[in-house]
Amino acid sequence: MIPVPYRVRSRRPDRADTVTLTLDPVEGAAPPFLPGQFTMLYAPGVGEIPISISGHARAGGYVQTVRAVGAVSRALCRTRRGEIIGVRGPFGTHWDLGLAHGLDVVVAAGGLGLAPLRPVVRHLAAHGSRFGRITLLVGSRTPSTVIYPRELARWARDFDVLVTVDHPDRAWRGPTGLITKLVGRAVFDPARTYAFVCGPEIMMRATASLLADRGVRPGRIALSLERNMKCGIGRCGHCQLGPLFTCADGPVVTYDMAAPLLEVRQL
Amino acid sequence: MDVVLASLEPLIRALREGGHTVVGPTVRDGVIRFAELSSAADLPAGWRDEQEPGRYRLHASSGPAEVFGFAASPDSVKRYTHPPRSSLFRWIEDTAVETPVEAPRLALLGVRACDLAAIAVQDRVFLGGRHPDEAYRARREALFLIAVTCSTPGGTCFCASMGSGPRATTGFDVALTELADGFLAEPGTARGRDLLAALPHRPATEDDREAAERIESTAAARMGRRVDLDGIRERLVEQRESPLWDEIASRCLMCASCTMVCPTCFCVTTEDADDERFERWDSCFTLGFTELGGEPVRSSGGARYRQWLTHKFSTWVDQFGTYGCVGCGRCVTWCPAGIDLTEELRAVTEEAGTRDVTTQGTEASATVSTALERLR
Numbered sequence: 001m002i003p004v005p006y007r008v009r010s011r012r013p014d015r016a017d018t019v020t021l022t023l024d025p026v027e028g029a030a031p032p033f034l035p036g037q038f039t040m041l042y043a044p045g046v047g048e049i050p051i052s053i054s055g056h057a058r059a060g061g062y063v064q065t066v067r068a069v070g071a072v073s074r075a076l077c078r079t080r081r082g083e084i085i086g087v088r089g090p091f092g093t094h095w096d097l098g099l100a101h102g103l104d105v106v107v108a109a110g111g112l113g114l115a116p117l118r119p120v121v122r123h124l125a126a127h128g129s130r131f132g133r134i135t136l137l138v139g140s141r142t143p144s145t146v147i148y149p150r151e152l153a154r155w156a157r158d159f160d161v162l163v164t165v166d167h168p169d170r171a172w173r174g175p176t177g178l179i180t181k182l183v184g185r186a187v188f189d190p191a192r193t194y195a196f197v198c199g200p201e202i203m204m205r206a207t208a209s210l211l212a213d214r215g216v217r218p219g220r221i222a223l224s225l226e227r228n229m230k231c232g233i234g235r236c237g238h239c240q241l242g243p244l245f246t247c248a249d250g251p252v253v254t255y256d257m258a259a260p261l262l263e264v265r266q267l
Numbered sequence: 268m269d270v271v272l273a274s275l276e277p278l279i280r281a282l283r284e285g286g287h288t289v290v291g292p293t294v295r296d297g298v299i300r301f302a303e304l305s306s307a308a309d310l311p312a313g314w315r316d317e318q319e320p321g322r323y324r325l326h327a328s329s330g331p332a333e334v335f336g337f338a339a340s341p342d343s344v345k346r347y348t349h350p351p352r353s354s355l356f357r358w359i360e361d362t363a364v365e366t367p368v369e370a371p372r373l374a375l376l377g378v379r380a381c382d383l384a385a386i387a388v389q390d391r392v393f394l395g396g397r398h399p400d401e402a403y404r405a406r407r408e409a410l411f412l413i414a415v416t417c418s419t420p421g422g423t424c425f426c427a428s429m430g431s432g433p434r435a436t437t438g439f440d441v442a443l444t445e446l447a448d449g450f451l452a453e454p455g456t457a458r459g460r461d462l463l464a465a466l467p468h469r470p471a472t473e474d475d476r477e478a479a480e481r482i483e484s485t486a487a488a489r490m491g492r493r494v495d496l497d498g499i500r501e502r503l504v505e506q507r508e509s510p511l512w513d514e515i516a517s518r519c520l521m522c523a524s525c526t527m528v529c530p531t532c533f534c535v536t537t538e539d540a541d542d543e544r545f546e547r548w549d550s551c552f553t554l555g556f557t558e559l560g561g562e563p564v565r566s567s568g569g570a571r572y573r574q575w576l577t578h579k580f581s582t583w584v585d586q587f588g589t590y591g592c593v594g595c596g597r598c599v600t601w602c603p604a605g606i607d608l609t610e611e612l613r614a615v616t617e618e619a620g621t622r623d624v625t626t627q628g629t630e631a632s633a634t635v636s637t638a639l640e641r642l643r
């Protein structure tokens with residue numbers, strides 16, 4: 001429960017309320033992470049929250065994208081270059097890219113759900129030949145809340161990237177409406193497909209059930225669950241979902257395991 | 268070897284001289300509370316308790332002045348192994364300075380079998396996983412445990428159903444059973460044996476052992492409550508959508524007392540005061556516990572009561588290989604609404620809907636509420 005000091009090497013405001021921080025340990029090396037894992041970021045004197053790791057920094061630290069929604073995330077977004085914050089982790093289960101080798105891949109990200117999926121997408125972009133047809137689906141509230149817009153443009157050169165928004169502005173030419181609409185437009189062979197899905201729970205349930213309806217095996221649909229977490233190591237009890245401690249047995253779980261739990265109201 | 272001690276005075280003195288702070292039951296404001304003992308005279312000889320759902324009364328007995336003639340008190344060993352609030356670290360000059368763990372050498376005298384079972388559950392929770400809690404380990408290892416057999420179970424006890432009592436079989440340094448003319452004392456560890464050997468005693472006889480067994484079996488037959496564990500784990504999962512959860516919640520005050528007095532409940536939250544970070548007990552009955560995106564996941568009381576009961580008797584087994592309940596009855600006694608978990612378990616796991624779901628009174632007992640205030 002004791003955070004390690006990390007220095008904010010760079011701070012890049014992505015959008016109005018979102019900031020991407022690059023964090024390096026003040027001493028030594030950052031422990032290795034797997035795509036989908038998260039850290040507990042401590043804003044000194046304010047509090048500590050779970051934030052996904054969105055990538056490796058060149059010197060071996062972490063890239064993490066934070067949306068300012070409350071006291072702690074706001075404090076983290078306000079930190080400046082050179083400042084020190086606390087980090088614990090990485091924690092949790094990961095997106096298992098090995099299981100998708102040789103299969104078509106669908107990545108579906110709702111809103112900030114792209115943050116934990118970014119290492120997956122970067123891996124797909126770098127090692128496309130190991131996979132079948134790759135599709136990235138992104139849903140966002142408005143065009144201006146789409147995170148990593150420049151990378152999305154680059155990834156679009158390597159595979160299908162479809163972005164939809166709930167509320168288009170005048171300049172928007174792309175699809176509008178829920179991300180589930182994009183599932184129908186994605187090209188993949190359901191019997192030979194692995195899916196990585198992350199976003200608000202309602203979006204994940206809808207997307208996963210649609211993918212399953214189209215014939216993707218529930219055991220090949222991976223989701224990242226979000227629950228209130230105070231410790232990240234299965235101790236505080238807050239993140240329980242039935243038998244699962246979401247922080248340690250998750251956040252990444254497969255749909256066959258999650259579906260019966262997510263179906264229960266307020267579990 | 269088991270021996271008979273005529274008095275507990277030499278035992279307390281030896282432990283104190285050995286550097287332990289001796290803590291045991293005392294009478295405080297009409298309730299049995301754990302506090303430091305300076306002599307055997309501090310023990311509540313002659314006091315009896317009366318425990319029923321939402322009701323706790325202590326009175327002087329007219330019979331023989333039994334020293335341990337009462338059942339579980341609101342304090343459990345959890346206070347010492349997993350304190351209500353503890354400092355984790357201070358953030359000073361860009362670094363976390365870990366708060367040294369306070370692990371005083373406590374000798375706990377008069378620990379009940381259910382509480383020893385609760386320590387065994389806590390050991391799995393805090394030490395069994397990938398991230399063992401070293402503060403818990405330090406505090407727990409500093410304890411010297413002197414168990415006592417329950418002769419007079421309370422009206423809310425059901426340790427016999429849970430297989431955790433009324434007599435301790437493991438997990439103690441010394442176990443006592445109160446006889447008519449002294450205390451049968453059995454060592455559970457080498458240091459327990461050494462301690463007993465150094466005290467004035469007489470060897471135990473077959474009569475003493477038989478008397479202790481009689482006390483145990485009489486107590487087991489006098490449990491105020493029972494639960495039927497057969498298939499309970501599966502049945503609770505099947506009943507997740509039962510309407511009874513909301514019915515129970517209509518009586519529940521969501522006060523969280525049950526989780527505070529429970530010797531196995533482990534949930535915590537964090538608290539930041541300037542540069543210092545604390546961990547303190549939390550409860551699944553609070554709304555903020557599951558807050559996410561501005562909304563609690565378990566916004567209904569029914570979902571919160573379901574979480575508590577299902578965790579105790581079902582998902583705890585998935586997580587830790589044991590029930591999260593040891594049958595101490597504290598949550599039943601100290602519930603201001605008098606909600607009896609043994610009763611609710613029966614209702615929920617038997618055919619849902621066979622019970623008359625009229626709302627019972629939620630009259631809070633003043634004694635219970637004020638005692639709970641002091642517990643916090």
Ligand SMILES: Cc1cc2nc3c(=O)[nH]c(=O)nc-3n(C[C@H](O)[C@H](O)[C@H](O)COP(=O)(O)OP(=O)(O)OC[C@H]3O[C@@H](n4cnc5c(N)ncnc54)[C@H](O)[C@@H]3O)c2cc1C
Nearest residue numbers: 049050051052065066067069070071072073115227560561
């Ligand atoms: C495994 C995991 C990974 C996560 N990864 C990221 C990430 O990469 N980037 C990121 O920005 N966030 C991420 N989150 C969510 C993040 O942890 C929460 O936004 C954060 O805990 C909010 O804390 P706070 O103190 O800032 O707000 P709080 O003070 O706790 O909440 C204040 C208000 O913020 C709003 N709020 C709280 N939580 C959320 C939420 N999850 N979504 C929307 N609004 C909320 C509510 O209106 C709430 O009332 C992740 C969560 C989990 C469990």
Ligand code: SF4
Nearest residue numbers: 529592593595596598
């Ligand atoms: S659930 Fe109730 S009876 Fe069971 S151990 Fe906890 S307080 Fe005691």
Ligand code: SF4
Nearest residue numbers: 519520522523525602
């Ligand atoms: S003690 Fe009783 S009223 Fe309070 S939260 Fe527990 S069940 Fe509800």
